[in-house]
Amino acid sequence: MTEAGAESLAEMLDERQHLLEIALWMFGSDITADQIVRETYRRWYALDQEERVAIATPRAWLARTAGSVCLELLAAPETDLDHMPRGPVTPSQPVPGPASHQVGYGQAMVARHDRVARRFAAACQAGDTEALQEVLAADAIVVSDGGGKVRVAVRPSYGVDAVAQVVTALLIDQPGTDLAIGSVNGRAGLVLRRAGKVVAVVSVSVAGAEVTAVWIILNPDKLQRWH
Numbered sequence: 001m002t003e004a005g006a007e008s009l010a011e012m013l014d015e016r017q018h019l020l021e022i023a024l025w026m027f028g029s030d031i032t033a034d035q036i037v038r039e040t041y042r043r044w045y046a047l048d049q050e051e052r053v054a055i056a057t058p059r060a061w062l063a064r065t066a067g068s069v070c071l072e073l074l075a076a077p078e079t080d081l082d083h084m085p086r087g088p089v090t091p092s093q094p095v096p097g098p099a100s101h102q103v104g105y106g107q108a109m110v111a112r113h114d115r116v117a118r119r120f121a122a123a124c125q126a127g128d129t130e131a132l133q134e135v136l137a138a139d140a141i142v143v144s145d146g147g148g149k150v151r152v153a154v155r156p157s158y159g160v161d162a163v164a165q166v167v168t169a170l171l172i173d174q175p176g177t178d179l180a181i182g183s184v185n186g187r188a189g190l191v192l193r194r195a196g197k198v199v200a201v202v203s204v205s206v207a208g209a210e211v212t213a214v215w216i217i218l219n220p221d222k223l224q225r226w227h
Helices: 003-027 030-046 049-054 056-074 077-085 097-128 129-135 160-172 220-226
Strands: 136-145 177-184 185-196 199-207 210-217
Touching: 003 030, 003 056, 003 097, 003 199, 003 210, 030 056, 030 097, 056 199, 077 185, 077 210, 097 129, 097 160, 097 177, 097 185, 097 210, 129 136, 129 160, 136 160, 160 199, 160 210, 177 199, 199 220
Parallel strands: 136 210
Antiparallel strands: 177 185, 185 199, 199 210
């Protein structure tokens, strides 16, 4: 396989891991997360070829779809999980290229993600709305999980202005808090603390040089391990 093929494999594996992380942030269950990723890919392959080609950034589309599946499950009975496909929903199995290419490209992708995430974090720390908007994709989404214990919007917000407004309200305009860059599932994210206690954890989805999705966990139950 050519180097481009090896990069394609590495990107696919990284993409799936990222979707798993999104589901884990929302549910904290490996089994549920795997089912959510399968459903996300099922919806992708349910699109016809023209619809898939029309999607400019598939990774961003998949991240938003995974978030939508999570929100659907949060609003539905737990038994709905039983109706999700359990078999693999993936393209034809690729033939791996040289391991060095896969590892090297995977590391480059993580580095790129962290650079963009740090730009986002720096804008938040500085309270710079203009810089925040510049790093957000035009169709960015923000999803907040309060678990019914923190009063936040239960529906996601879309678009640069809406996302910047939510991020500003939840992370920036918070007197007495400390907003710092931290490792969230092995990648750069944000941790908000009040009196030394973690009150929010933020991760982002990235495509190119832009943030396509912001995931804010405020549910106290899911923040226990951060204390």
